[in-house]
Amino acid sequence: MLQAYRDKALAEKAAKAIRKLAPEGKIKFMHVCGTHEQTITRFGLRSLLPENIEIIPGPGCPVCVTPAKDIDIAIELAKQGKTIAIYGDMFRVPGSRSSLNKEKAKGGDVRIVYSIRDAVKLAREHKDKEVVFFSIGFETTAPTVASEILSSPPENFSILTSHRLIPPVMELLLGIGDFEIKGWICPGHVATIIGVKAFRIFPEVYGMPTVIAGFEPLDVLLALVMLLKQVKKKEPKAENEYSRVVTEEGNLKAQKMMNEVFEVCDENWRGIGKVPNSALKLKKEFSEYDAREKFDVEVEEAIDVLPGCSCHLVIVGKLKPEQCPMFGKKCTPSSPHGPCMVSQEGTCNIAYKYGDHKK
Ligand code: SF4
Secondary structure, three states: OHHHOOOHHHHHHHHHHHHHHOOOOOEEEEEOOHHHHHHHHHOOHHHHOOOOEEEEEOOOOOOOOOOHHHHHHHHHHHHOOOEEEEOHHHOOOOOOOOOHHHHHHOOOOEEEOOOHHHHHHHHHHOOOOOEEEEEEEOOOOHHHHHHHHHOOOOOOEEEEEEEEOHHHHHHHHHOOOOOOEEEEEEEHHHHHHHOHHHHOHHHHHHOOOEEEEOOOHHHHHHHHHHHHHHHHHOOOOEEEOOOOOOOOOOOHHHHHHHHHHEEEEEEEEOOOEEEEEEEEEEOHHHHHHEHHHHOOOOOOOOOOOOOOOOHHHHHOOOOOHHHOOOEOOOEEOOEOOOHHHHOOOOHHHHHHHHOHHHO
């Protein structure tokens, strides 16, 4: 497995350092990023660690945490005849009673796009249609959306916002009674936007070792070495393993655009519930582009946790995908039951594709 690493010698050195720094008892670290989970599982990184060191996946898949209610609203808008533009990963995610792919099969106009720009283009080319972009994602996608909104898209364009913010959900998890995590591996791409400074609260207020990491296997291994050193010295701090990309302040231009267009609000995360200050909504001055304001849309009470699904436990790292009775049986990537099996960044999807269960 070490052959897959950019610098094999350095990877071997890092793995050796991890073994040397491993404490006596069990220790768990959490990451909050679907891309990190892909790297860790795909490259068998957990198999390089001593048995007492565990890396737990947290709520790092934006598709998985999009509330069923927002999917229900998108479905209702499709039923009303609007064109719904979505990322491919959202297509099959179940809402409370249906999904966007099922609505498309029934004749709804649901289109897969690669970016908000494609959705705006669609609106310009089809002036007779109302095009609604289902705008999901973390701090990484929000600046692009803000930039498009500031570029005066056409009148027949609007967005259904369901953006979520990573540091507030990390804070919420720390408040869970039996949370046994001893350090964070933070997502490098989120930190590229909001900077190291946004993560300083974790060591400074909560005494939690924190490392921002890149996405190559070696990045994650080095982040683990940094975390274990902090644990050993009992000196929690926010360190930046991904310094080739991430700065202390982050991308100030992107932050300015986000602040201009969005305001922070409390919102639900699928499988977690309401998280204070964890979502973005369009500011009043941009309400003409807010699908919730523009259209009259009512939905029945939403069902976030579907019968038999354990995604709410997988999302917060309390259950491994293989421990869900549906995993690999009634729930597979080709026939997913819960959101964590649909998305490429979902923990169950990743475990099914790259995990040990097939061996
Ligand atoms: Fe949900 Fe399927 Fe994962 Fe079970 S295996 S937690 S049903 S996505």
